[in-house]
Amino acid sequence: MAQVTTLPVKESIDHIASSINWMTEDYPPYNYIESGEIKGISVILIKKIYSNLDIQPELLNLSLYPWARAYKTLQQDKNSCLFSMTHTQERAEQFNFIGPIIDTRISLISLSDRNLATHPKALTKMRIGVVKNDIGHQLLLKKGMSEKRFVFLSTGYEMVKMLAMGRVDIIAYGENIAKFQFGKAGILPSQYKVISVLKNSQLGFACNKQVPKPFIEALQKSLMKVKIEELQQFNQTQ
Structure with a gap:
């Protein structure tokens, strides 16, 4: 019988890391591209997680794609990971999660001068801006919303621009990211409002x-260690 060679844990983690295709999207301030470089809070965090595991930086294979493409790739490519993703029970059954990174709230947002009802019947008459397979889209589908009501856009920035121009009635998106994108588009906080939390x-x-699984577990332990170290550093400055 041929002898099975088992790699040492560190070599095994490095070997797996070298094969992982990390993907992200334009989702500032957590992940975005600037001057050709992928940046953001989550990007810094995954680099710290790798560093904490003594994984060489060049083994972090990171690409930025539109969310719909990245999400589909995550479903099909056995060596892929994606961030930043909102946790739901349905997604937890499909994917392995490492986290949490930070709290998030997904909401319906409209312009401030619109007086819109948010009960289910009212929503069926609205044009709703979403990114395909983003959490806002998936939550509304779960509530029974017809695909006919959605206006599919590639990024949060496109959504807030379409909202400002009146091309959609509301958008379904993470509040923190929407706030960042509104600012980028030159739209003041007084010009938009949250009308319902999803x-x-x-x-x-x-x-x-x-x-x-050993790679997932190593990432989770490293994330927890990084967060504890950051909390300790914060407490020392107080």
């Missing part, structure tokens, strides 16, 4: 179910 949750890193 879900309170947390952001995290998500990996295809085929990504080896």
Whole structure:
């Protein structure tokens, strides 16, 4: 019988890391591209997680794609991971989550001068801006919303611009990210409002179910260690 060679844990983690295709989207301030470089809070965090595991920086294979493309790739590619993703029970059954990164709230947002009802019957008559397979889209589908009501856009920035121009009645998106995108588009906080909260949750890193469990566990432990160290540093400055 041929002898099975088992790699040491550190070499095994490095080997897995080298095969992982990390993906992200334009979701500032957590992840975005600036001057050709992928930046953001979550990008810094995954680099710290790798560093804490002594994984060489060049083994972090990171690309930025539109969310719909990245989400589909995550479903199909056994060596893929994606961030930042809002945690739901349905997604937790599809993917392996590492987190949490930070709390998030997904809401319906309109212009301030619109007096819109948010009961289910009223929503069926509205044009709702979403990013395909983003959490806002998925939550509204779960509530029974017809695909006919959605206006699919590639990014949060496109959504807030379409809202400002009156091309959609409301958008379904993470509040923090929407706030950032409104500012980027030159739209003042007084010009928009949250009209309904869809879900309170947390952001995290998500990996295809085929990504080896020891790698997922190592990432989770490293994330917790990084967060504890950051909390301790914060407390020392107070």
